[in-house]
Amino acid sequence: MARIPGVRERGRSGMICTDISIAYFVPMPNNRHIVLRQRPAGPIDPDHFDLLRCRRPEPAPGQAVLAVEWLAMDPYLRSVIAGRHLGAALAPGERMPGQGIARVIEAPADGPVQPGDPVVTDCGWTEWVARPAEQLRRLELPDGVPPQTALGILGMPGLTAWAGLHRVAAIKPGEVVAVSSASGTVGAAVLQLARAHGCITIGITSETKLDYVKEELGADFVLSRTGDLPARLAAGDIPRFDVAFDNTGGEVLAAMLDHLALHARVVLCGLMAQYEQSERPPGPNLGPVIGARASLHGLVVYDHFDALPEFLATALPLYRSGRLRCHETVYQGLDQAPEAFCALMSGASHGRVLVRLKQ
Numbered sequence: 615m616a617r618i619p620g621v622r623e624r625g626r627s628g629m630i631c632t633d634i635s636i637a638y639f640v641p642m643p644n645n646r647h648i649v650l651r652q653r654p655a656g657p658i659d660p661d662h663f664d665l666l667r668c669r670r671p672e673p674a675p676g677q678a679v680l681a682v683e684w685l686a687m688d689p690y691l692r693s694v695i696a697g698r699h700l701g702a703a704l705a706p707g708e709r710m711p712g713q714g715i716a717r718v719i720e721a722p723a724d725g726p727v728q729p730g731d732p733v734v735t736d737c738g739w740t741e742w743v744a745r746p747a748e749q750l751r752r753l754e755l756p757d758g759v760p761p762q763t764a765l766g767i768l769g770m771p772g773l774t775a776w777a778g779l780h781r782v783a784a785i786k787p788g789e790v791v792a793v794s795s796a797s798g799t800v801g802a803a804v805l806q807l808a809r810a811h812g813c814i815t816i817g818i819t820s821e822t823k824l825d826y827v828k829e830e831l832g833a834d835f836v837l838s839r840t841g842d843l844p845a846r847l848a849a850g851d852i853p854r855f856d857v858a859f860d861n862t863g864g865e866v867l868a869a870m871l872d873h874l875a876l877h878a879r880v881v882l883c884g885l886m887a888q889y890e891q892s893e894r895p896p897g898p899n900l901g902p903v904i905g906a907r908a909s910l911h912g913l914v915v916y917d918h919f920d921a922l923p924e925f926l927a928t929a930l931p932l933y934r935s936g937r938l939r940c941h942e943t944v945y946q947g948l949d950q951a952p953e954a955f956c957a958l959m960s961g962a963s964h965g966r967v968l969v970r971l972k973q
């Protein structure tokens with residue numbers, strides 16, 4: 615098995631133990647998982663993780679055994695590592711949490727899932743996991759739709775975009791919708807869903823992804839987050855934003871707030887610019903929000919899971935017609951998960967970042 619730089623492996627092999635009267639074999643570990651080794655003080659790198667070998671879980675009564683096939687790399691995991699997420703913090707030595715798609719291998723006969731069924735679940739960064747069968751549902755996707763889209767454009771990130779646009783900002787055709795981190799999964803969905811609704815769209819992204827956001831995602835205007843964004847916005851040719859959907863915070867948010875239309879709605883969705891900082895930076899200048907009589911809305915996707923069918927009723931036809939898509943960066947094997955996550959957090963990756971696990 616390949617060893618990734620910085621990721622230590624422990625519990626590598628089985629062992630023959632002998633004494634005078636007996637010889638017995640301690641079984642080889644047949645599962646692997648990734649734990650947090652150390653909380654980073656600044657930007658995260660693969661050295662902050664350990665890859666451990668362990669035994670596959672034995673199911674307790676009522677549990678199903680799952681083989682993980684895909685892992686989603688999500689920015690909220692960085693907040694979990696920092697101890698700043700809405701839910702529990704992760705202590706060093708604990709297994710990385712996270713959503714994935716897994717295949718049911720063993721399950722109670724009378725449960726809601728059966729062997730062979732794919733499921734979306736909070737499996738964490740592991741190859742095999744046991745979960746209460748009652749909490750699992752078979753993943754149903756129409757023919758021809760790749761399963762990993764349920765972790766991306768047709769899953770939680772897509773729903774986040776939809777909920778922010780329709781439930782929080784209540785977008786109307788003809789309005790100007792600007793989104794930061796526009797090349798990411800949430801950003802890509804925001805752009806394309808807003809466009810499909812008849813809005814004028816503006817994508818803010820890094821220099822290297824401008825063409826992708828314009829050509830592939832169809833943004834009407836693209837702006838570089840790494841250039842002089844305030845000066846670019848002041849140039850006069852970019853319409854003011856009726857809706858500012860922010861995924862980054864920091865200077866990008868400050869520039870967006872300075873370019874609001876009257877009665878704009880600002881959707882505060884994420885903080886890519888500050889997840890890697892150990893200290894919370896000083897807040898943005900909110901003066902322009904007052905001047906524009908704008909409202910700021912905090913968005914948490916957990917409040918909107920009931921809208922999944924409504925979201926999919928819009929998103930699936932768009933997906934099938936090629937009008938809702940997202941680039942995927944796929945890493946192979948659990949040992950690549952730390953590298954994949956660090957690339958996501960540094961901005962080096964592109965689009966939905968996934969890890970494909972082969973059993």
Ligand SMILES: NC(=O)c1ccc[n+]([C@@H]2O[C@H](COP(=O)([O-])OP(=O)(O)OC[C@H]3O[C@@H](n4cnc5c(N)ncnc54)[C@H](OP(=O)(O)O)[C@@H]3O)[C@@H](O)[C@H]2O)c1
Pocket residue numbers: 688689690770771774794795796797798799800801818819820823839861862882883884885886887888913914915916958959960961962963964965966
């Ligand atoms: N509120 C909720 O319920 C909810 C739910 C899901 C996700 N979110 C949030 O939504 C945001 C987007 O999520 P996503 O999954 O689609 O991730 P993502 O946008 O793909 O995140 C990675 C991207 O962030 C961008 N970025 C912007 N500023 C950055 C900076 N200072 N340093 C590094 N990267 C930076 C980079 O894209 P560019 O190079 O294009 O700028 C990078 O590729 C995240 O903040 C996430 O936490 C919130």
